[in-house]
Amino acid sequence: MKLLMYEHAGERHLGALDPEDEEVVVELTPLAHDLLALIDGGESVLGEARNLARDAGARRRPLSEVRVLPPLDPPRGNVIALGRNYAKHAKESAIGGEVSPPTVFTKAITSITGPYADIAIDPTLSREIDWEVELALVIGRRGANIPKSEALGHVFGYLALNDVSARDIQRDWGGQFFKGKSVDASCPIGPWVVTRDEIPDPQQLRLVLRVNGTVKQDGSTADMIYPVDATIEWVSRGMTLLPGAIIATGTPDGVGFARTPPEFLKRGDVMETEVERIGVMRNRFV
Numbered sequence: 001m002k003l004l005m006y007e008h009a010g011e012r013h014l015g016a017l018d019p020e021d022e023e024v025v026v027e028l029t030p031l032a033h034d035l036l037a038l039i040d041g042g043e044s045v046l047g048e049a050r051n052l053a054r055d056a057g058a059r060r061r062p063l064s065e066v067r068v069l070p071p072l073d074p075p076r077g078n079v080i081a082l083g084r085n086y087a088k089h090a091k092e093s094a095i096g097g098e099v100s101p102p103t104v105f106t107k108a109i110t111s112i113t114g115p116y117a118d119i120a121i122d123p124t125l126s127r128e129i130d131w132e133v134e135l136a137l138v139i140g141r142r143g144a145n146i147p148k149s150e151a152l153g154h155v156f157g158y159l160a161l162n163d164v165s166a167r168d169i170q171r172d173w174g175g176q177f178f179k180g181k182s183v184d185a186s187c188p189i190g191p192w193v194v195t196r197d198e199i200p201d202p203q204q205l206r207l208v209l210r211v212n213g214t215v216k217q218d219g220s221t222a223d224m225i226y227p228v229d230a231t232i233e234w235v236s237r238g239m240t241l242l243p244g245a246i247i248a249t250g251t252p253d254g255v256g257f258a259r260t261p262p263e264f265l266k267r268g269d270v271m272e273t274e275v276e277r278i279g280v281m282r283n284r285f286v
Helices: 035-040 042-053 087-092 148-154 167-172 228-235
Strands: 002-008 011-018 021-027 060-062 067-069 079-083 103-107 133-139 155-162 187-195 206-211 214-220 246-248 270-275 279-284
Touching (some): 002 035, 133 228, 228 246
Antiparallel strands (some): 002 067, 002 187, 011 021, 021 060, 133 155
């Protein structure tokens, strides 16, 4: 099931794409006011949501008539993110050799924006805005010290995420991953959360990033150094993961700062972030 938050007539609603016609949104607000509440409801509420999505009497609207919002805004806590989780990206970032353990950092919840929202960047703050297409996961079941063999059972679903990064802040402000990756309303997520049952193997997904129609990144989650189950195992060591938390799993090679010459996003550019079996986000820089 593909679950989303959307706005219609000035009101926010929880919804699902109609399983028979994904150009139609089925309203799920009678079950929960937002996706976080649905996650907290557990398997029983999720089952009710599946039934309602197929109910001929449920309220439906064309997807084209609603404004799709970030599915979790905010998630439960900062976005947890992995760096250098693809070997070629680690190499292009001048971090070669064995990557052990993975780099873990967070992104402020205020960095989250919608899958089709304009992204406004103040040029006096940064002139080196870069792209990073990523598969992200949403935790569905609380846990700490989760063994890899049980890790996927803690996943609620998957979504696309773009870890938009201000490289000059990240580099020149003293190695500030958190500041460089937490510019307000710069991190699109979505367009929806695809429940775990629809993606039984998260290591077989293509990731593509385009700027103005030109492919900049084209990778596969098969190339992760730490796959999703190993990522959850590592991140949960000594740290409780809460339902509704988002974990971004890293980006493949092809980012702008590592190109010759370096490339950065500018006003008017349209960035498309695509994760196979999830969807495409489109964001214009203003």
